[in-house]
Amino acid sequence: MSDSHPTTPDTPRDKLATGRVRPAGGLRKRLYVVASIVALLGLADGIYLTVEHVTGRTAECIASSGCQDVLSSKYAAIGPVPLAAVGALAYFTAFSAALLSAFGYRKCGAFFALVVGMMFATTLWLLYLQAFVLRAFCDYCLFSAGVTTVLTGIVITNALLRERAAAAR
Secondary structure: OOOOOOOOOOOOOOEOOOOOEOHHHHHHHHHHHHHHHHHHHHHHHHHHHHHHHHOOOOOOOOOOOOHHHHHOOHHHEEOOEEHHHHHHHHHHHHHHHHHHHHOOOHHHHHHHHHHHHHHHHHHHHHHHHHHHHHOOOOHHHHHHHHHHHHHHHHHHHHHHHHHHHHHHO
16 A cells, blocks of 8 residues: 555544654544543443432432432433433443544544534533522532533544644645
């Protein structure tokens, strides 16, 4: 195979003809791997809260005292479906898209960004509800908000790296 054609940072092949690793492509790949690991943390949180909801138990707060108020509120479910289950599904989707992106599936990167954007918008709404409507905070919900914020930071960083690589061409 000839190395005479240029490689782009979005291709699974990250090496230049000189054998050096392309910085933006390699970094973006590593960021997707980190995103998949972070999404697994959110998935674990969502599964734990879903199990607690389905079994009728309420998760005990560690740092705050509002878990009972938040997790038993009318905002904790959409009909019969616990909101934590929707979150777990979103985290699984983000995990899958990030992992596929790390392995070079470029369209999954855009899908990952879309999913994380929707998750971040939902997180902002839920934080508003906790702060101004319920006036109570749930440790697990705040952990989930932190995970989603980290994923959002990864999406923004990847977008900036992609723009920088496009400008360099």
